[in-house]
Amino acid sequence: MNSLNSIILEGNLTRDPETQYTTKGTALCHFTVASNRQYKQENTDDYNDEVSYFDIESWGKQAEICEKYLEKGRGIRVVGRLKQNRWEQDGHSRSKIVIVAEHIEFRPKTKATPSNQEVPFHV
Numbered sequence: 001m002n003s004l005n006s007i008i009l010e011g012n013l014t015r016d017p018e019t020q021y022t023t024k025g026t027a028l029c030h031f032t033v034a035s036n037r038q039y040k041q042e043n044t045d046d047y048n049d050e051v052s053y054f055d056i057e058s059w060g061k062q063a064e065i066c067e068k069y070l071e072k073g074r075g076i077r078v079v080g081r082l083k084q085n086r087w088e089q090d091g092h093s094r095s096k097i098v099i100v101a102e103h104i105e106f107r108p109k110t111k112a113t114p115s116n117q118e119v120p121f122h123v
Contacts, residue, residue: 007099009054010077011035019067029063031056031070033078056080058101066104075107 017031037050056078058066070076080101087094 005081006079007082008077008079009033009035009056009099010075011054012075013070013072014053016072017066017070019063026060027063027067029058029066031058031066033076055096055098056101057083057098058104062101062104066101069106074109077105077107079103 011033014032014034017029019027019029021027033054033056035052035054037052038047039050040046041048078099078101080099080103083098083100085096085098
């Protein structure tokens with residue numbers, strides 16, 4: 001039986017996406033999302049900002065659409081699952097958690113989009 005592994009994340013891209021292709025021709029797109037959180041400091045009226053950065057990977061047709069339409073600063077919502085990558089480096093075990101996107105919603109652009117360019121908002 002599979003355990004529950006689901007995440008919803010909303011934020012902005014910190015850099016333009018990078019796409020690679022596997023030996024079988026499947027697209028793999030990597031990008032990083034910054035997610036902001038604001039919280040009130042105890043016993044004061046001051047607020048603190050906290051930014052967390054998450055590495056995202058998208059596969060197949062969704063990856064190709066991300067490469068075409070996403071860019072640094074663009075807001076997105078990602079629904080996906082967590083994946084732990086493991087490897088050996090210099091005799092030490094290393095690992096990194098990434099989010100594998102299963103659904104991506106593009107947030108509206110802040111600058112004008114040319115009228116002849118159709119922009120998908122759900123992938």
